[in-house]
Amino acid sequence: MARVYNFSSGPAALPEPVLAQVADELLEWRDAGCSVMEMSHRGAAFTSIIEAAEADLRALLAVPDHYKVLFLQGGATQQFAQIPMNLLAGGRADYFVTGAWSRKAVREAQQIAAAIGGDVRLAASTEADGFRRFLRPKEIRIDPRAAYAHVCTNETIHGVECSDVAPFLTAGVPLVADMSSHILSRRIDVSDYGMIYAGAQKNIGPSGLVIVIVREDLLDRAWPGTPSVMSYRSMADNGSMLNTPPTFAIYVSGLVFRWLRDQGGLEAIEQVNRAKAERLYHFIDTSGFYINEVEVSARSLMNIPFRLKDESLNAAFLAGADEAGLAQLKGHKSVGGMRASIYNAMPLAGVEALVDYMGAFARQHA
Numbered sequence: 001m002a003r004v005y006n007f008s009s010g011p012a013a014l015p016e017p018v019l020a021q022v023a024d025e026l027l028e029w030r031d032a033g034c035s036v037m038e039m040s041h042r043g044a045a046f047t048s049i050i051e052a053a054e055a056d057l058r059a060l061l062a063v064p065d066h067y068k069v070l071f072l073q074g075g076a077t078q079q080f081a082q083i084p085m086n087l088l089a090g091g092r093a094d095y096f097v098t099g100a101w102s103r104k105a106v107r108e109a110q111q112i113a114a115a116i117g118g119d120v121r122l123a124a125s126t127e128a129d130g131f132r133r134f135l136r137p138k139e140i141r142i143d144p145r146a147a148y149a150h151v152c153t154n155e156t157i158h159g160v161e162c163s164d165v166a167p168f169l170t171a172g173v174p175l176v177a178d179m180s181s182h183i184l185s186r187r188i189d190v191s192d193y194g195m196i197y198a199g200a201q202k203n204i205g206p207s208g209l210v211i212v213i214v215r216e217d218l219l220d221r222a223w224p225g226t227p228s229v230m231s232y233r234s235m236a237d238n239g240s241m242l243n244t245p246p247t248f249a250i251y252v253s254g255l256v257f258r259w260l261r262d263q264g265g266l267e268a269i270e271q272v273n274r275a276k277a278e279r280l281y282h283f284i285d286t287s288g289f290y291i292n293e294v295e296v297s298a299r300s301l302m303n304i305p306f307r308l309k310d311e312s313l314n315a316a317f318l319a320g321a322d323e324a325g326l327a328q329l330k331g332h333k334s335v336g337g338m339r340a341s342i343y344n345a346m347p348l349a350g351v352e353a354l355v356d357y358m359g360a361f362a363r364q365h366a
Contacts, residue, residue: 099155
């Protein structure tokens with residue numbers, strides 16, 4: 001079997017040791033007599049799995065005790081509606097738009113606010129600049145009376161990352177962050193945020209799971225008509241098991257958390273991620289053949305979009321990449337070009353293989 005280097009933005013590559021353990025335990029988890037996919041979510045076996053996953057995630061992120069960790073069904077897009085249901089409370093929320101996903105988030109929140117009451121304000125946007133940069137501190141103005149402020153700290157499609165949330169920290173206003181595409185890639189201070197959410201299928205595990213880390217004092221703001229399955233309070237009170245959770249995705253995610261701890265935690269993985277990103281960006285910038293249009297200070301460590309100066313060569317580039325075992329490099333349909341997503345599971349060897357191919361392709365078509 002020959003595995004490719006998978007540069008997909010999600011569902012994305014998983015660490016090979018995790019996949020090997022999943023394969024080994026697929027028919028029977030330990031001595032349970034059945035697969036994780038077959039066991040009761042309320043039994044002792046799965047209880048041990050979800051408790052270990054939460055403990056390891058808390059350890060990796062140093063999650064304070066007064067935050068709840070929820071393992072919910074769905075993905076980040078579902079949270080675009082769920083957040084205002086739970087946090088808006090008839091007030092105002094400030095949304096900052098720095099790419100396609102935060103743009104979708106504000107539109108969804110505005111629809112919910114129109115139905116349940118409240119005001120969702122587009123506080124600032126970089127769309128006029130083509131989402132090629134992050135917000136400047138002077139552009140970040142938050143209503144001190146806002147119920148919350150929302151930001152996407154890494155835009156998967158446009159390759160824009162927020163490296164410093166300090167300008168978003170306003171006394172009394174919880175900061176809500178979509179971290180789907182870079183959670184666990186580097187160290188953060190969870191206490192800076194009222195809530196963090198992340199779809200699992202990029203840096204955590206299989207699709208179908210979303211992680212929510214929410215401060216306990218925010219659990220009782222929900223719109224009275226919020227369905228119980230959409231209520232953070234209900235889910236927190238029931239240990240994420242008000243209904244049947246995505247058990248297999250939680251199990252695999254727990255293995256990823258343990259793998260990260262074995263790598264040395266977030267400090268160690270951040271060093272690897274920076275080395276990968278610096279290698280690829282340096283090559284692009286000095287190639288004379290490829291272009292990355294994102295402002296240097298806002299470049300993502302996880303998602304690196306780039307273009308060929310001669311875009312008539314795009315199809316040939318992608319075909320050659322596939323032949324070389326470099327998969328899923330086509331950019332998002334809304335922006336075109338190419339994109340290499342180099343999440344935690346992508347080894348430095350994969351980035352080196354990509355750089356070697358890009359160099360050879362450029363020489364061939366010079």
